[in-house]
Amino acid sequence: MGLELYLDLLSQPCRAVYLFAKKNGIPFELRPVELLKGQHVQGFLPAGSPHVVPILKDGDFVLHQSVAILIYLSSKYQTADHWYPADLQARARIHEYLGWHADFIRGTFGVCLWTQVLAPLIGVQVPEEKVKRNRAAVDQALQQLEDQFLGDKAFLTGQRVTLADLMALEELMQVVALGYDVFEARPRLAAWRGRVEADLGAGLCREAHGPILNILEQAASKQLPQPPPEAHPRMLLRISRIPWGVASVPSWSASPRAPLRAVSRARVRVRVASWAAAPAMGLELYLDLLSQPCRAVYIFAKKNRIPFELRPVELLKGQHLSDDFAQVNPNKKVPALKDGDFTLTESVAILLYLTRKFKVPDHWYPQELQARARVDEYLAWQHTTLRRNCLRTLWHKIMLPVFLGEPVAPETLAATLAELDATLQILEDSFLQNKAFLAGPHISLADLVAITELMHPVGAGCPIFESRPKLAAWSQRVEAAVGSLLFREAHEVILKARDFPPADPSVKQKLMPRVLAMLQ
Incomplete structure (x- = not known):
């Protein structure tokens, strides 16, 4: 049909x-x-x-x-x-928002349904500390949504409603339905909501929002169905992932310690200038190859001979937290792209921008509708699954105990490795299957993003390919398609992660709040 x-x-x-x-x-x-x-x-x-x-x-x-x-x-x-503009920069803005949305909105605004309705349905009470932490995270994300994306525009990415507005509105309505009117004290955001709903139509919005807006009343009157026992394990796993509050960071003693030694980055190092004062040139990429999204962008640009000026940002020295770099990316994250006066953040947005601007071979992001949808499907899935688990594996196994000197409980590391293993199984079963590459017979952005993520646990000493011959064969095909020299160049830093010396106390103090928030 x-x-x-x-x-x-x-x-x-x-x-x-x-x-x-x-x-x-x-x-x-x-x-x-x-x-x-x-x-x-x-x-x-x-x-x-x-x-x-x-x-x-x-x-x-x-x-x-x-x-x-x-x-x-x-x-x-x-x-x-206007929903998904053909204009290069306008579309890039939508992808930029959607990348940020996956990190800061998607996993945060849905928590209240779990704490107030779904957990009680199966007899679980979520600790109050988690509830308070979630409310603080919601408020922080709302402020960023207003200041960084909405600003003085009519809609999040411009003067017309787009997919970005639609995705954002539905997340915010989840919180409203659970009793927190996020628009009440935010007139700018309330006016935006009014414009989005006017575009969609009031009747259609009432129809779509009816079930969620009645959820508390149904829960109070015990009209909601009881989830079947076979759904409980998945629900319990989801509830367990609700973050605890982030502990305050102590003032680390400034005891003498050997200064942080530079890990060799000879093939990619250039002289670091003041980013804010750097003259506008052609394409500039702000990268640290310790970062898995940065490696994907770097490999893609190099492989496709895209001319760019490398602007190194050394994460382990906290250079991304400087006021200068905040003028490039207010989120203080890498990668970031500058193309003349146009600045773009979020790795997937950057990769898609480069594919369109530089007309790279079609296999990276195919024009054929269903083939391209397969790449989009993987890129959306990996953001909150494989990326999160590979990042947590590196930090729990190496970076926290070795680089920052913070012990990780054995049960925490075991849980992290178990989640990584489960995610790798999904990667094999749902995406790779029996294909040569994740989205089809040819390498695509999906494979590049995936392999750079997987090199994080490899760098931490996890033999993730040893017991997975199908995944190992795929990784070899990806490396061959990219080129072994370029692949090794991009991963030189992460493969030396176990040799990183301990951080200087001042660096540790600077990094710890961001690290804790990231791991939560």
Whole structure:
């Protein structure tokens, strides 16, 4: 048959997909999936699909991840350009927001549903410290949303509503429905909400938001279904991942210690200038090859002979936390790109910008609709799964105990390694399967992003490929496609991570708050 959408409107990504399809007159068959009844784990979804919603089925083609689905729909049905603009920089702004959204909004604004409704349904009480920490994280993200993205514009990325606004609104409505009116003391954000809802249509918004806006009343009157026992393990795992509060950072004693020695970066090092004072040139990339997203950007630019000026930013010296670098990226993260007067952050946004501007070979990000959707699907999935677990593995195994001198409890490290192992299994089973590369027969951005993430646990001494011959063969194909010399050059720093000397106390004091927040 035609297009089918598997949705539950309690889910914020499902609402975004539903609103977009309805607003744009896209014909589809709604396949309701009741998450609270555990239907996502009871065979209600298409065969072979992960136990998540939303899911799109278009004939024999099945796609998950809301961002991938929205881009697929906008392309296939040629929706109005403002949703996902053809203009290079305008589209890059949407991808930049969506990358930030995955880090700071997606995993934060959904927590209140778990603490107030879902955990109690299975007899679990979430500690108050976690609830308070989540409220603080919500407030911090809202301030950043207003200041960094909305500013004085009508919408998040410009003067017209886009996919970015749609994704953001649905996350914020989740918090509103659970009793925290995030718009009440934020008139600028409230006016933005009014503009987005006016564009979508008040009636359509009421229809989409009805189920979530009634959730507290249903919970109080015990009208919600009891999740089946087979859904409990997944729910308990999700509840366990709600972060604890970040402990205050002590004032580390300034006892004498050997200064931080530079790890050899001979092939990539250039003289560091003041970033803010650097003259506008052609393409500039702000990178540290210790960072896995930076390695992906570096390899991609080098492999495709994209001319750029390297602006090194040494993370372990805290250079990304300087006021100078904040003028390049207010989030104080790498990678960052400057192209004349245009500045862009978020690695996926940067990679997609480079593919379009420099017209690289099609296999990196294919023009064919379904092939490209496969790349988008992986890029959306990895952001909060493989990236998180590879990063935590490096820090829990090497960087915290060796570089920062902070012991990691054995049970914490064991849990981190177990999560990494589970994620690697999903990578093999759901993405690689029996293909040569993650998204098809040729290397793509998906493979490049994945391999640079996996080199983090390799650098920490984890033999992740030894017991996974299929994944090992894939990694060898990726290295060959990139070129062994370039691959080794990009990973020289991370492969020496176990030899990093202890941090100087002043560096430790500077880095610890960011590290703790990152690991939470």
